[in-house]
Amino acid sequence: MNMLTNHLPTDELQKLDAAHHMHPFTSGTELAGKGARVITRAKGVTLTDSDGNEMLDAMAGLWCVNIGYGRDELADAAARQMKELPYYNTFFHTTHVPAIALSQKLAELTPPHINNVFFASSGSEANDTNIRLVRTYWAEKGHPEKKIIITRHNAYHGSSVGSASLGGMKPMHAHGGLPIPDIHHIDEPNWYAAGGDMSPEDFGLERARQLETAIEHYGADRVAAFIGEPVQGAGGVIIPPETYWPEIERICRKHDILLIADEVICGFGRTGKWFGSETMGITPDIMTIAKGLSSGYAPIGGSLLSDEVAKVMNDCDFAHGYTYSGHPVACAVALENLRILDEEGIVDRVGSETAPYAKEKWESLADHPLVGEARIIGLMGSIALSPDPANRAPFKADTGTAGLICREHCFNSGLVMRHVGDRMVISPPLVITKDEIDTLVDRAWQALDKTHKDLKDKGLMEAG
Numbered sequence: 528m529n530m531l532t533n534h535l536p537t538d539e540l541q542k543l544d545a546a547h548h549m550h551p552f553t554s555g556t557e558l559a560g561k562g563a564r565v566i567t568r569a570k571g572v573t574l575t576d577s578d579g580n581e582m583l584d585a586m587a588g589l590w591c592v593n594i595g596y597g598r599d600e601l602a603d604a605a606a607r608q609m610k611e612l613p614y615y616n617t618f619f620h621t622t623h624v625p626a627i628a629l630s631q632k633l634a635e636l637t638p639p640h641i642n643n644v645f646f647a648s649s650g651s652e653a654n655d656t657n658i659r660l661v662r663t664y665w666a667e668k669g670h671p672e673k674k675i676i677i678t679r680h681n682a683y684h685g686s687s688v689g690s691a692s693l694g695g696m697k698p699m700h701a702h703g704g705l706p707i708p709d710i711h712h713i714d715e716p717n718w719y720a721a722g723g724d725m726s727p728e729d730f731g732l733e734r735a736r737q738l739e740t741a742i743e744h745y746g747a748d749r750v751a752a753f754i755g756e757p758v759q760g761a762g763g764v765i766i767p768p769e770t771y772w773p774e775i776e777r778i779c780r781k782h783d784i785l786l787i788a789d790e791v792i793c794g795f796g797r798t799g800k801w802f803g804s805e806t807m808g809i810t811p812d813i814m815t816i817a818k819g820l821s822s823g824y825a826p827i828g829g830s831l832l833s834d835e836v837a838k839v840m841n842d843c844d845f846a847h848g849y850t851y852s853g854h855p856v857a858c859a860v861a862l863e864n865l866r867i868l869d870e871e872g873i874v875d876r877v878g879s880e881t882a883p884y885a886k887e888k889w890e891s892l893a894d895h896p897l898v899g900e901a902r903i904i905g906l907m908g909s910i911a912l913s914p915d916p917a918n919r920a921p922f923k924a925d926t927g928t929a930g931l932i933c934r935e936h937c938f939n940s941g942l943v944m945r946h947v948g949d950r951m952v953i954s955p956p957l958v959i960t961k962d963e964i965d966t967l968v969d970r971a972w973q974a975l976d977k978t979h980k981d982l983k984d985k986g987l988m989e990a991g
């Protein structure tokens with residue numbers, strides 16, 4: 528029997544899954560008790576599970592299926608490439624056509640000063656590249672002591688030792704003794720949670736200036752780089768105040784610190800332009816990419832370098848690389864994905880049509896009595912659940928209690944929406960239509976109603 532197309536009954540699949548498959552960020556014991564949801568098919572923005580239930584995937588998988596599910600062109604590109612050249616490496620002075628073509632396409636799509644890419648297979652790997660790369664860059668320029676990388680609490684940059692150290696997730700640091708040395712975290716620009724009585728603009732400046740304080744603390748001669756997501760994704764879709772990024776860039780330039788924009792979520796149209804850096808008006812030296820690069824159809828990531836950084840790195844024999852750096856099948860799939868995003872005008876449509884429509888609809892959720900704020904930029908949005916929205920108050924119950932209840936109601940209402948603590952986040956495929964946005968927001972409202980009722984019934988509407 529072909530397990531892929533004519534699968535076993537759901538409960539048998541769940542038992543086998545629990546017996547042999549360990550899931551990321553999951554307690555296997557807890558999951559075994561209820562059984563994993565088995566997704567079997569997808570088309571456009573719609574997932575189908577092993578019992579035939581359909582769900583609108585407002586998360587585009589893990590923020591990655593920008594182009595939507597079921598594009599045969601990408602499958603055909605993979606099949607063609609597998610038959611012609613399934614694998615060859617790019618070490619030892621060799622190359623192949625898919626890596627050449629994808630590098631060229633990326634140079635065309637990125638801002639003019641960025642024309643080089645170092646490939647990896649994921650965002651985590653690419654950020655690990657960045658750690659070694661920025662330290663090597665400064666060493667090559669005669670400043671080997673410039674090693675410290677400044678990043679932010681609650682940032683997400685990946686799950687490997689290096690990238691999780693760059694990240695600011697405390698539970699991740701607890702597993703494995705992170706962060707590695709010479710990483711410093713400053714506070715995130717989360718006005719809703721920490722802005723108090725300050726205006727968002729003043730708060731943005733205050734948070735950005737923590738970078739300058741940290742640089743002055745260590746001395747600019749010891750700081751290599753600052754890294755940040757243009758809009759924090761896994762941290763809860765935290766859209767920074769408008770004052771934040773220009774000030775960060777000013778500080779980096781003043782102190783000669785490299786600026787790394789982690790575009791793993793924001794890249795390839797998510798914020799309504801090709802890159803989140805463009806939306807935020809910044810000019811980074813390095814951009815991390817993955818996810819939307821192939822719309823998740825093949826594992827691929829990379830570090831995009833400015834001409835200045837690339838020149839220094841090209842003059843040195845950087846002792847770094849992965850077996851799958853520039854994997855030909857992943858490159859061919861990514862290239863086809865970028866062709867479609869570009870030629871079908873998907874990114875432009877998000878910026879000019881879909882995002883403005885989604886903004887109007889999504890922000891209407893702020894009228895729900897359980898919602899403290901509802902914000903969206905491009906097609907990444909979040910709502911903060913609150914027992915006392917007028918005062919932006921958190922719940923007295925453990926963080927994430929309300930969020931988890933809401934997530935379950937979303938699933939049961941045919942909507943995949945994720946929770947980060949008590950924030951609900953969305954990042955749907957960029958091909959989502961206006962009708963599908965209406966459905967998304969209707970289902971979110973229904974789930975909020977049910978969550979509100981549950982929280983009241985359980986006595987959990989108390990502010991903490």
Ligand code: PMP
Pocket residue numbers: 589648649650651652654683684685686756760761789790791792817818828
């Ligand atoms: N950077 C950011 C901003 C991310 O959101 C993620 C993944 N969610 C990563 C890096 C890590 O990417 P990957 O899971 O492909 O290693």
